[in-house]
Amino acid sequence: MATWEDYIRSQEDVDGVRFTWNVWPHSRLDAQRLVVPVAAFFTPLKERPADQPQQPPLEYDPVLCSKQNCKAVLNALCFVDYRAKAWVCIMCNQRNTFPPHYSAISEENRPPELYPQFTTIEYTLKKATTMPPIFVFVVDTCMAADELKALKESIQTALSLLPANALVGLITYGRMVQLHELSTNGISRSYVFK
Numbered sequence: 255m256a257t258w259e260d261y262i263r264s265q266e267d268v269d270g271v272r273f274t275w276n277v278w279p280h281s282r283l284d285a286q287r288l289v290v291p292v293a294a295f296f297t298p299l300k301e302r303p304a305d306q307p308q309q310p311p312l313e314y315d316p317v318l319c320s321k322q323n324c325k326a327v328l329n330a331l332c333f334v335d336y337r338a339k340a341w342v343c344i345m346c347n348q349r350n351t352f353p354p355h356y357s358a359i360s361e362e363n364r365p366p367e368l369y370p371q372f373t374t375i376e377y378t379l380k381k382a383t384t385m386p387p388i389f390v391f392v393v394d395t396c397m398a399a400d401e402l403k404a405l406k407e408s409i410q411t412a413l414s415l416l417p418a419n420a421l422v423g424l425i426t427y428g429r430m431v432q433l434h435e436l437s438t439n440g441i442s443r444s445y446v447f448k
């Protein structure tokens with residue numbers, strides 16, 4: 255890999271993830287000094303480049319960290335103790351034991367989520383969800399008035415095509431970010447953030 259930039263770009267290509275920063279702040283103070291907070295854009299169902307190993311479909315639920323307020327997902331960056339059938343959470347350092355159906359794993363027989371080339375894994379969840387589908391519209395309002403009008407019309411068309419039980423959210427951003435509270439009579443309240 256030629257440069258750090260090339261490396262970042264190739265990772266973005268593989269993972270469909272782009273961060274505002276590619277270095278984690280070391281302290282709370284460092285984090286507060288960031289002009290732009292750490293954030294990530296993620297492209298679900300991104301197709302990997304053809305020359306990259308393709309992730310097999312994972313038709314099972316991810317293994318989660320057992321710490322109540324963590325619940326991070328087992329991944330290739332976690333330390334795994336294959337002999338003790340345990341793994342250490344990369345986010346909170348909690349030591350977790352593998353669930354019983356992982357008892358056959360070994361260094362040579364790993365589940366796909368522990369292969370270093372699969373830094374992003376997509377799961378098809380098996381547990382039925384009882385939640386209705388949720389759609390959040392995120393709208394950049396910094397545009398010409400006629401474009402904004404056209405965008406409004408497109409959003410209205412999109413809304414008419416959603417399932418009747420869908421939950422809908424709206425975030426707009428220009429100079430400020432506004433999180434809108436929607437009700438049957440339109441926007442009842444908005445929360446404004448810098």
Ligand SMILES: [Zn+2]
Nearest residue numbers: 319324343346
């Ligand atoms: Zn954890």
